[in-house]
Amino acid sequence: MSRIAYVNGRYVRHAEAGVHIEDRGYQFSDGVYEVCGVRGGMLMDEELHLGRLQRSLSELRIPMPMSLAALRIVLREVVKRNEVANGMIYCQVTRGVAPRDHPFPPAGIKPAIVITAKRLNEARVAAAVEKGVAVMTMPDQRWARRDIKSVSLLANILAKQTAREAGAYEAWLVDPDGFITEGSSTNAWIVDKDGRVVTRPLSADILGGITRHVLLEAAAREGIEIVERPFTVDEARTAREAFVSASTAIIIPVIRVDDMVIGNGAPGSTTMRLRRAYAASGVLS
Ligand code: PLP
Numbered sequence: 001m002s003r004i005a006y007v008n009g010r011y012v013r014h015a016e017a018g019v020h021i022e023d024r025g026y027q028f029s030d031g032v033y034e035v036c037g038v039r040g041g042m043l044m045d046e047e048l049h050l051g052r053l054q055r056s057l058s059e060l061r062i063p064m065p066m067s068l069a070a071l072r073i074v075l076r077e078v079v080k081r082n083e084v085a086n087g088m089i090y091c092q093v094t095r096g097v098a099p100r101d102h103p104f105p106p107a108g109i110k111p112a113i114v115i116t117a118k119r120l121n122e123a124r125v126a127a128a129v130e131k132g133v134a135v136m137t138m139p140d141q142r143w144a145r146r147d148i149k150s151v152s153l154l155a156n157i158l159a160k161q162t163a164r165e166a167g168a169y170e171a172w173l174v175d176p177d178g179f180i181t182e183g184s185s186t187n188a189w190i191v192d193k194d195g196r197v198v199t200r201p202l203s204a205d206i207l208g209g210i211t212r213h214v215l216l217e218a219a220a221r222e223g224i225e226i227v228e229r230p231f232t233v234d235e236a237r238t239a240r241e242a243f244v245s246a247s248t249a250i251i252i253p254v255i256r257v258d259d260m261v262i263g264n265g266a267p268g269s270t271t272m273r274l275r276r277a278y279a280a281s282g283v284l285s
Pocket of ligand 1: 145
């Protein structure tokens with residue numbers, strides 16, 4: 001089966017798909033994206049992802065490229081054409097194609113949209129969930145509007161690469177006051193000394209993760225107490241448990257922060273309870 005991408009109104013072979021060289025996403029990172037998990041061929045938390053996409057676009061004053069109803073149809077079609085049962089769908093919208101110039105192009109330029117889907121490496125995710133992963137802390141060098149899911153990910157990828165070269169799965173980014181903001185592509189969580197689950201509150205400092213949102217609701221249903229407050233690098237290093245959240249893997253336990261082993265070096269019980277609580281919401285097996 002050959003992969004299929006949706007590009008500006010057409011379904012094309014993935015290998016031959018392309019965008020214009022003056023797409024403002026390509027030249028200025030002038031665009032936003034969404035990643036939505038797919039389980040059993042269904043889009044997970046679709047309405048929340050579409051809501052965040054609309055918000056990101058409106059913060060940058062980029063119009064929606066099509067109606068929400070049409071977008072829902074195209075997303076399903078891309079999942080179907082790529083025969084993705086468990087995996088993810090990627091949707092990117094940029095301000096469109098215009099002669100290179102910093103100010104916004106004249107009104108009427110059509111935003112550009114690309115949608116792709118791919119299967120999840122389930123064995124790799126399962127291994128990470130079973131064993132847990134290491135994270136490495138480093139300064140957060142991103143821009144000041146991290147609540148917008150912008151395709152401008154240069155600081156994120158540099159941080160991730162630094163972590164990977166050091167043998168860690170994820171980079172935990174640290175603000176100038178010594179507090180963790182989030183991971184380079186995940187939200188960051190700890191279980192503190194008193195057994196409370198802690199994650200940073202929503203603000204422009206972090207991306208409002210959809211998984212984070214769903215986990216907060218699942219925890220409330222299960223009676224698991226979560227405190228939204230910033231936590232320091234020292235707290236993270238001496239935490240009882242730690243984990244990261246993101247749409248495709250949902251929760252991955254963290255068993256090492258820098259050179260400090262977390263808990264007994266195995267995924268924590270509260271972490272796994274939360275993972276099960278998410279599953280109980282019906283979107284994860
Ligand atoms: N934080 C950042 C910087 C991210 O890039 C992501 C996901 O890509 C997340 C958090 C997690 O967000 P979500 O749960 O919506 O996947």
